[in-house]
Amino acid sequence: MISGKKLVISALVLALVQIGFLSWIIAGRAAILRNGKEVLLKIEPVDPRDLLRGDYIILGYEISRLPVKLIANIAAGQTTSDTTPIVVRLKPGADGYWHATTAWFGKAPTPAAADEADIVGQVAPGWTLDPESTIAPQYGIDRFYLPEGQGMAIQNDMRVRPFGVRIALAANGEAQIKALMDGDKTMFEEPLY
Template sequence: MMTGIRLIISAVVLALIQIGFLSWIIAGRAAILRDGRQVLLRVEPIDPRDLLRGDFIRLGYDISRIPVKLIANIPAGKLTSDDTPIVVRLKQGADGYWQATAAWFGHAPAPAASDETDIIGHVSAGWDLSAATTIAPDYGIERFYLPEGEGIAIQDDMRVRPFGVRVAIAADGAAQIKALMDGDKTLFEEPLY
């Protein structure tokens, strides 16, 4: 009898831990979308379909290719290690889109000014920084899922007119896509939950 009660208590505790962990992940994403600084990035389409999750657009940004000359602290060996974090400082341009103005591996030496913000990306291993002119960080905002049947049409439109993505960036540099924009028009907006 005591073993059965312990088993039930253990199962309930395990379930509560799992629910708590999932809630923490969802709340973290929602906090970025709700409180993060919003920036507008110009996008370039790459590919529209995932067999398991439906239509999506794979997005590339101007900040997806960082010139090596913008990186202030290139490592001594001049090679990136596995999943090297990179801080990219963004500033809004005259056209409304935010662009990279500086970058650092690891941490920025000083906080961003009030008209700037920092986004955190990760660089895969093996970039030879002595030979490369650009590197390609991954910010975790490279896919945007759409209602079924709309991915190809939107991707085709992206090839003929400018689209953007409104991104919310948390104080720690983590980013979440907030909305897909067709010029000034919001096409799709991400819900908080």
């Protein structure tokens, strides 16, 4: 049998491990928001409501539908995608938004230049790699939670004028949403913690 003292010590150690793990996750996200390279992506409206989770908007991006012809390293004879990471190189356009210029399965062969940024996503298996088709990578930045009651109004506004999301990119290409933008105006900014 375990003595009472050992049980208390075990419970304390377990609690410290859990707190440490949660702190590590939060600190990692905050580090990206604080130190990551900022890019602005144009968003497209999608259904904003979930009765169980509250008000949020689901975000679609131009880079969420990539033409297969942008992928520079498709292996000869490969006709469908595997579960694999994809690196998408972004560059700012004349409109102020960042756009995909090229992509690679796995890793980029060269680092991004000073006026470029790489975002890493995940491609599900089974996408056709025909040069005339598109694939849909997931970047982990597809939801933005809003104050209660504001989701539908913003969703309707997104249909009539341009909105964007300012994201922060870590050196490894991991993305975090930093702010929701209505044109040049910051509507909501994510807190670090």
